[in-house]
Amino acid sequence: MIFGYFSRKRKNREIVDRLYRRLTAIARNPAFYARMHVPDTVMGRFEMLSVVMVLFFRRTDGKDPALQQLAQDVVDTFFEDMDHSLRELGIGDQSVPKRMKKLARMFYGRAQSYGTALNEGAPLALSAALHRNIYPQDRTDKDQLQMVGAEELSELAQEVMRLDKWFLERDEAELLAGQLTQPDDSIVQENQTNA
Template identity: 55%
Template sequence: MQQRAGYGMLLPRPILGKTILFKLFRQRKHNQIIVDRQYAALTSLARTPYFYTDLDVPDTVMGRFEMLTLVLILFFRRTAKSERSGQELAQEIIDAFFTDIDHSIRELGVGDQSVPKRMKKFAGMFYGRLESYSAAIDADEREQLALALRRNIYPDAGAGAPTMEKLAAWTIGAEKALTAITEDEVASGHLVILAPGGDTA
């Protein structure tokens, strides 16, 4: 059969196409395994009982949100110094984080029209904390960090709220420990943040 002029390069090549699609699928599956592994490790650390029994974080829905936010901030600060693969992983992690928030909001019975507004609020909370905590960590100002943590974790408690100095001390220590994490550990989803009490998780 005669081939129409100019259309040869537009004809699909099934064998090559299948090979490329298989490679892309395998790569995406591999990447998702890395994302899932790293996100699970971060969320598991944020649920560590020690934070709630010894470091004055309230064991409430918002208390757990605050802890996961803090853990993710430490993760993002480390991956910001990484190669491209680490930064791409960080984007996948933040996407997973906000997907979880979206699901949680919907499970509470919030209507579809109200979800975007709630999501915008949580995004603002997250990035506001990223900015204020980073400023204190960069300056190695434990007292400044403790005040920021106290303000966010206990917004309505007033003078009776815990000082959050112990949580601030853990945060700065964990940040410093992350300098020893290698690029291979970051890229493979094996980044480990120092757990409270001196262990790692």
């Protein structure tokens, strides 16, 4: 009996890790950083991973309890990864919890603003939220900020909306098995086939 419990936990861990790797791969697509000028920095990657995680949670929200538990395990993995990344960057043990609280507030704020814009089908509101979070005005790298134009921002918002649609179309069995396939019609697929 107890061995079955550990076997189940290990299998669930494998599914969660596989899903998290897929979500991370989608967020780290080079097109976001090269074509759409998302800053290729720790915070830029956090922002894109946050976007992808929000889309994943929209798909799992209010669904099957097993799917909700899977989503919780994935978000736990996300924050464990953020904690580990902060420590790798040399943030002291006493500062990490404070930074983690800030990252959690940032993430849940983004989840609310992106979710509202997507629920309303409001590309302009989504563009505004993406601009505010991904391309903040107080950045020190003014050259990169100036490179971000309406075209790149619009393309990013359109891609987020395409990815949202793609996530919403995923079958529950696919997600529960951790078999998240690659988006077919998005830049993520284009980039991986061209690489």
